[in-house]
Amino acid sequence: MKSHSSHWGAFRARWRDGALQVLPHPADPDPNRLIDNLPGAIRNSIRVSQPMVRRGWLENGPGPDAKRGRDEFVPMPWDEVLDRLAVELKRVGDSYGASAIFGGSYGWSSAGRFHHAQSQVHRFLNTVMDGYVRSVNTYSAGASAVILPHVLGPADNVARRNVTWEQIIDHTDVVLAFGGMAIKNTQVASGGVSRHVERDAMRRAADRGCRFICVSPLRDDLPPEARAEWLALKPLTDTALMLGIAHTLVAEGLHDEAFIEGFCAGWAEFEQYLLGRGADAIEKSAAWAGAICGISEAVILDLARSLAKKRVLVTTSLSLQRSEHGEQPIWMAAVLAAMLGQLGLPGGGLGYALGSLAHYGKSDNVVAIGALPQGENHVSDFIPVARIADMLLKPGDVFDYNGQRLRYPHIRLAYWAGGNPFHHHQDLGRLAAAVGRLDTFVVHEIAWTATARHADIVLPSTMTLEREDIAGTPTDPLLMAMHRVAEPYGQARDDYEIFADLAERLGRWNEFTEGRTSRQWIEHMYEEFRTKMAAHDLPAPSFEEFWERGELELPKKTDDGGMLRAFRENPVAHPLPTPSGKVQISSAVIQSLGYASCPGHPAWLAPTEPVSAEHPLYLIANQPRTRLHSQFDFGDYSRQHKRRGREVCSIHPSVAAVRGIADGDIVKVFNRRGVFLACAEIDEGVSPDVLRVPTGAWYDPVMDENGRLLCVHGNPNVLTRDIGTSSLAQGCSGQVTAVEIERYTGSLPPIRAFISPEPSQ
Known part of the structure; x- marks a missing residue:
C-alpha cells in the first residue's frame, strides 16, 4: 500500500489483479467517497494521451478565432509542440510584453505542495516571461x-x-x-x-x-x-x-x-x-x-x-x-x-x-509546509478572478474595484494549468466568445475538459497518482508523503518537466529550475519545513525516514x-x-466610494434580475457531493450518481405536479441565456420555488431548435449571470439565477462530454 493524498482525503492505494484500489486513511472517522472516482479515472479514455494542436491555429497562426471549442485537433510530437509554443511565447513577449499574458490556472488540481499547478505556471511566467496579468480573490469567496x-x-x-x-x-x-x-x-x-x-x-x-x-x-x-x-x-x-x-x-x-x-x-x-x-x-x-x-x-x-x-x-x-x-x-x-x-x-x-x-x-499547526517559490511578477495589472470574460471582451475598458479605477489589459495569450474555467465561470456562452478573442490559449490537462477543447495547444499532464509530492495544510494534523502509484498515462508529463523544457528553449532554464529535479525540489521543501520544526525544538525525521513512513503527525497550536x-x-x-x-x-x-451596489452600511438590496412570470423559479447552482467542482466528473463515483447519464435536478413535488414532471423525466431548464437538460428528482427537501442543480457536469454544448445554447449534460453555468457582486468586490454571482423548467419531449441529444476528440489509436 502506498500513501497518497487529495483535496478530499488522505488514502492508501495499491494495484491488485490489474485494478487500482483506494482505501481511506485508517484514522479518518468519516471518509469522503470522492476517492472512489480515482480508480476509474486513471486509465480512462478521456485522458489526454499526447500533445495536440488545434487545426485552425496550426494552419492560420495565432489570432482570434470563433472556431475554438468546435475545431479538430492534430497530434504533434513533444519536441515540435514545445518548439512552436516557445516561438509563440517569445512573439507575444517581444511584441506586447508580459502584460499581454494572462496566467490563469485558477483551480484545485493536485493537493501536493510542489506539483501545485498554479504555483508551477506562475513561477514559469515570472521567472521566464518576467511576469503576467494575475487574478485576485476566488470564485468561492470573492465578495x-x-x-x-x-x-x-x-x-x-x-x-x-x-x-x-x-x-x-x-x-x-x-x-x-x-x-x-x-x-x-x-x-x-x-x-x-x-x-x-x-x-x-x-x-x-x-x-x-x-x-x-x-x-x-x-x-x-x-x-x-x-x-x-x-x-x-x-x-x-x-x-x-x-x-x-x-x-x-x-x-x-x-x-x-x-x-x-x-x-x-x-x-x-x-x-x-x-x-x-x-x-x-x-x-x-x-x-x-x-x-x-x-x-x-x-x-x-x-x-x-x-x-x-x-x-x-x-x-x-x-x-x-x-x-x-x-x-x-x-x-x-x-x-x-x-x-x-x-x-x-x-x-x-x-x-x-x-x-x-x-x-x-x-486550530493551526505549529509549523506548516511551505510552497514553491513564485519569483517576482513585474506586471502590476490584475483582475478580480470572476471578471475574466469582461477582460477578454472589453480590453481597455475601465472598471471599479475596492476603491480603485482600473483598466482591463489587452490579453493576447492565456496560459492555464490545473483548472477548468468552463466549470468555475458563469454564462459559458459568453466565456466561449471571450476565449475566442485570444491569439493563443495554452492548456495543460489530464483530460479533455471543455477548457482543453477550447484551447489551441493542449499538453497532456500527469494526474496526482502519477507523481511524487508532499501534501500538507496549516490545519490538518498530518504531513503526507504522496507516493507515485502509477506510471504516466500515454505521453503525459509533469507540469514541472514541461515548463523546464520550455524554459530551456527560452534561455531561462536555470532561473526556473534552480538546477533542481522534481525530487530535489520536494526534498528541499521538506528540509525547509524540518528547519522550521527545529526552530521550535520539535523533532522531524530525515526526508528518507519520512518518505518511508509515509506521514508525520504535526503538533497543534493552543486555541487562543x-x-x-x-x-x-x-x-x-x-x-x-x-x-x-x-x-x-x-x-x-x-x-x-459612492457605489450604489454597496452602500456604507449593510442593507437590503433587491436583485436586479428577480424571478418573474417568465422565469418564476430560482436555480441554485451549488457545489456537488460526488466530485470536487468538475474534477473527475468522468470518475465512477460521479457518473454513478447521475441519472440517465445527466446531472440531477432536484425539484419540489408541487412544482413538478403543476408542470407534469415525474421523477426520472428529462427536463429542460432555461432562461434568456440558454438551456440545459437534466434528470428530474422529486425532493421535498428543496423549497417550492427552488430548483437545485449542482455545478460541475462537464459542459457539452449544442444549439437547440431555437438557436439557443443548450448543454445536454446539465451544466447550470449555461444560465448563470456573469456580473460582479458589486463595484466593491466584483465577485462571482453564479449561485442563484431566475429560470423556468419544463418536461423535455424532444429527441435526446447524445452526451459527448466523455468522448475523446483524439484520433483512434
Missing part, C-alpha cells in the same frame, strides 16, 4: 475577501483563526447557520484533509443541547446529526431576514448595547436605517422582512427573542456571497453577531464560512481564539485592523 477587511479584518483571520469545532461542542447554545453547513463542503480542503471531524462535532454539540437552525432553501444543508430546525427562506433574502432579527432585538431592547458602545463604530448610521429613519423611511421590522423572505413575522420574532443572552454563533456559508450584492449578508452577519455581543467568545460570534471547507474550525478573542479581551492593546480599530457596523470608507 467576502473584500468586505471583511473593511468590517473586521482579513478573511483568513475570521475564517481560519476564530471559532473551532471543539468550542462549539463545549460552549455554543445556538448555531444560526445561514446557508447551512453542508457535509459535502466540509469534506474538502485545499492541500488535503486526513480527518473529517465535522459530522461528529455537530452530533456531539447537538447531544449536549446545542440548537442548530438551518437557514436555507435546502434542507440537507445541515446533516441529520445536527438535528436542525429548517427555516426555508427564499433565495437571496438572507440579509432581509437578518435585518428583521436585528430590528426585533433593538425594538425590544434585547441587543447588547454595552458591546456596541465599547467595541463597534458606526452604529448610529446603521440604526437610523434599521429603524426607518434614513433616506428610504422603511422600518426593517420582522413583518417587513417576512414579506421579503417568505417567513412569517411570528417566526422571526420568536427566533430573535430566543437568541438574546445565549451563546450564539452566526455562520454564513460561502454560497451567500456568491450572488449579486453578496457583500451584504456577510457584513450583516457580522453586525448581527456584534448586536448579540458574541464576537470573540468561545463558540460565539461570527463563524464566517464555517462548514464551507475542512480547513475551517480547526485568534484576532477576535484578543480584541474582545483588550481592544486597546489588540485593535482590529479597521479604520476605527473596532467592528465597522458602518464604513465611512465604503460610503465615500
Whole structure:
C-alpha cells in the first residue's frame, strides 16, 4: 500500500489483479467517497494521451478565432509542440510584453505542495516571461475577501483563526447557520484533509443541547446529526431576514448595547436605517422582512427573542456571497453577531464560512509546509478572478474595484494549468466568445475538459497518482508523503518537466529550475519545513525516514481564539485592523466610494434580475457531493450518481405536479441565456420555488431548435449571470439565477462530454 493524498482525503492505494484500489486513511472517522472516482479515472479514455494542436491555429497562426471549442485537433510530437509554443511565447513577449499574458490556472488540481499547478505556471511566467496579468480573490469567496477587511479584518483571520469545532461542542447554545453547513463542503480542503471531524462535532454539540437552525432553501444543508430546525427562506433574502432579527432585538431592547458602545463604530448610521429613519423611511421590522423572505413575522420574532443572552454563533456559508450584492449578508452577519455581543467568545460570534471547507474550525499547526517559490511578477495589472470574460471582451475598458479605477489589459495569450474555467465561470456562452478573442490559449490537462477543447495547444499532464509530492495544510494534523502509484498515462508529463523544457528553449532554464529535479525540489521543501520544526525544538525525521513512513503527525497550536478573542479581551492593546480599530457596523470608507451596489452600511438590496412570470423559479447552482467542482466528473463515483447519464435536478413535488414532471423525466431548464437538460428528482427537501442543480457536469454544448445554447449534460453555468457582486468586490454571482423548467419531449441529444476528440489509436 502506498500513501497518497487529495483535496478530499488522505488514502492508501495499491494495484491488485490489474485494478487500482483506494482505501481511506485508517484514522479518518468519516471518509469522503470522492476517492472512489480515482480508480476509474486513471486509465480512462478521456485522458489526454499526447500533445495536440488545434487545426485552425496550426494552419492560420495565432489570432482570434470563433472556431475554438468546435475545431479538430492534430497530434504533434513533444519536441515540435514545445518548439512552436516557445516561438509563440517569445512573439507575444517581444511584441506586447508580459502584460499581454494572462496566467490563469485558477483551480484545485493536485493537493501536493510542489506539483501545485498554479504555483508551477506562475513561477514559469515570472521567472521566464518576467511576469503576467494575475487574478485576485476566488470564485468561492470573492465578495467576502473584500468586505471583511473593511468590517473586521482579513478573511483568513475570521475564517481560519476564530471559532473551532471543539468550542462549539463545549460552549455554543445556538448555531444560526445561514446557508447551512453542508457535509459535502466540509469534506474538502485545499492541500488535503486526513480527518473529517465535522459530522461528529455537530452530533456531539447537538447531544449536549446545542440548537442548530438551518437557514436555507435546502434542507440537507445541515446533516441529520445536527438535528436542525429548517427555516426555508427564499433565495437571496438572507440579509432581509437578518435585518428583521436585528430590528426585533433593538425594538425590544434585547441587543447588547454595552458591546456596541465599547467595541463597534458606526452604529448610529446603521440604526437610523434599521429603524426607518434614513433616506428610504422603511422600518426593517420582522413583518417587513417576512414579506421579503417568505417567513412569517411570528417566526422571526420568536427566533430573535430566543437568541438574546445565549451563546450564539452566526455562520454564513460561502454560497451567500456568491450572488449579486453578496457583500451584504456577510457584513450583516457580522453586525448581527456584534448586536448579540458574541464576537470573540468561545463558540460565539461570527463563524464566517464555517462548514464551507475542512480547513475551517480547526486550530493551526505549529509549523506548516511551505510552497514553491513564485519569483517576482513585474506586471502590476490584475483582475478580480470572476471578471475574466469582461477582460477578454472589453480590453481597455475601465472598471471599479475596492476603491480603485482600473483598466482591463489587452490579453493576447492565456496560459492555464490545473483548472477548468468552463466549470468555475458563469454564462459559458459568453466565456466561449471571450476565449475566442485570444491569439493563443495554452492548456495543460489530464483530460479533455471543455477548457482543453477550447484551447489551441493542449499538453497532456500527469494526474496526482502519477507523481511524487508532499501534501500538507496549516490545519490538518498530518504531513503526507504522496507516493507515485502509477506510471504516466500515454505521453503525459509533469507540469514541472514541461515548463523546464520550455524554459530551456527560452534561455531561462536555470532561473526556473534552480538546477533542481522534481525530487530535489520536494526534498528541499521538506528540509525547509524540518528547519522550521527545529526552530521550535520539535523533532522531524530525515526526508528518507519520512518518505518511508509515509506521514508525520504535526503538533497543534493552543486555541487562543485568534484576532477576535484578543480584541474582545483588550481592544486597546489588540485593535482590529479597521479604520476605527473596532467592528465597522458602518464604513465611512465604503460610503465615500459612492457605489450604489454597496452602500456604507449593510442593507437590503433587491436583485436586479428577480424571478418573474417568465422565469418564476430560482436555480441554485451549488457545489456537488460526488466530485470536487468538475474534477473527475468522468470518475465512477460521479457518473454513478447521475441519472440517465445527466446531472440531477432536484425539484419540489408541487412544482413538478403543476408542470407534469415525474421523477426520472428529462427536463429542460432555461432562461434568456440558454438551456440545459437534466434528470428530474422529486425532493421535498428543496423549497417550492427552488430548483437545485449542482455545478460541475462537464459542459457539452449544442444549439437547440431555437438557436439557443443548450448543454445536454446539465451544466447550470449555461444560465448563470456573469456580473460582479458589486463595484466593491466584483465577485462571482453564479449561485442563484431566475429560470423556468419544463418536461423535455424532444429527441435526446447524445452526451459527448466523455468522448475523446483524439484520433483512434
